[in-house]
Amino acid sequence: MDLAVLREDMVDSLESAVKDVLQNESVAVAMRDVPRHEFVDDDRLAYADREHEVLGTRVLAPSTVARMLQALALEDDDEVLIVGAGVGYTAAVAAELVGETNVHAIDISRPLVIEARQNLERAGYDGVLVDRRDGARGFPEYAPFDRILLEAATVEPPRALREQLTADGRLVFPRGTQHQRLEAMSATGDRTRFDAVSFDPLLVEGEQSGTIERNRTAREDLEHAIRRAESRRGWELDWIEWEESIGPQ
Template identity: 40%
Template sequence: MEFEAQRDGLIEELRLLGISECVLDAMRRVPRHLFVPESEWKYAYADYPLPIGWGQTISAPHMVAIMCDLLDIRDGMKTLEIGAGSGYHAAVMAMLAGSGHVYAVEVIEGLAEFARRNLKKAGITNVTVVSGDGSLGLPEYAPYDRINVACAAPDILDTLTDQLKSGGKLVIPVGRYFQELYLVTKVDGLKKEAKGGVVFVPLVGKKGFPA
């Protein structure tokens, strides 16, 4: 009950930011504390990033909400996430996708396994976590309706836009230390919209930044 009350409080904070009700409902249904180490549980519903091990963090809830809002994930969609982390962002997207599926790529094997365990604990079955180089996307399941990148890329990567369906959307932070968040829509080429400054850990891989 304590966690439920904290989660409800977080949802009300996010509502003040103008987040859509469908995203708020998805976030209400995902127990964020199950996606952070137990030592961080008391902070799980605070609106800031938390350490999850391996030198990585779970994004602040407002950032997850904003990115999901931009993507406009709908029931039945096939979605790709780059940078699975602890699995929380993928879990929220899975709620939005409903009968669809989320594929999440994580370059750190230990973190990928952590995400799998967390998703299982949360009872979420429509997410597949794959260990690999997210800068290359996940071509074996392409094309995707939506692609979310939860780490900073050096550019809007053609390896990812090539894996989008026509009409599909990509959200990606671009930059090395401070980034601009872009919404990219695949219609008659690529429509690119800057959505504001953000800070993410770097995307490591062949098309990303060196480790």
């Protein structure tokens, strides 16, 4: 089984009139160069246009990766942040387009960060920086970014990600809940909509697999505290205000 031939066939299929997914020549060349089998355990399935599951996350189908990177519209030497590193394949294709050291990837799951680092090193992209972070907070230490790719669904992208864009930056994300579409947002708020997609929702700290306590998420904790504060009435509110007014003794 010649994996290079399978890789060529995969890209040819995405460019074909039947699928008509891949129109950008630079993205096509990058996908022909990245050894996808280094990111998927089963060589037979590595070049099939289908999703896989690894360590509790979905490895995106090649057609989905192509759609996202085309929407991202990468240019030479762009500083790129990928939120949701997964197994590292998208980061590797981006590295072919802008250079390894210009690609930063984060994931909330520590096992996935380790997996992505190992895969990228084995595939020859060890210059890509992968770190464990809450994706909703971005990667401020390396901001600003010319391009940010969010590989998780949300109704609106987190403010931190928008604030980490350059003045002419571009953020691509799956917008929506049950019904999602790929959307690109400029730093000024202009939007472009693309094809329908299906992604898992963006997780915040405490929601990722492997956490000790998952009965209530971090977001639910905050919402619960706000509701409790707003529900205080009568003697309970008076007592709290009286305590605050007298201060420490």
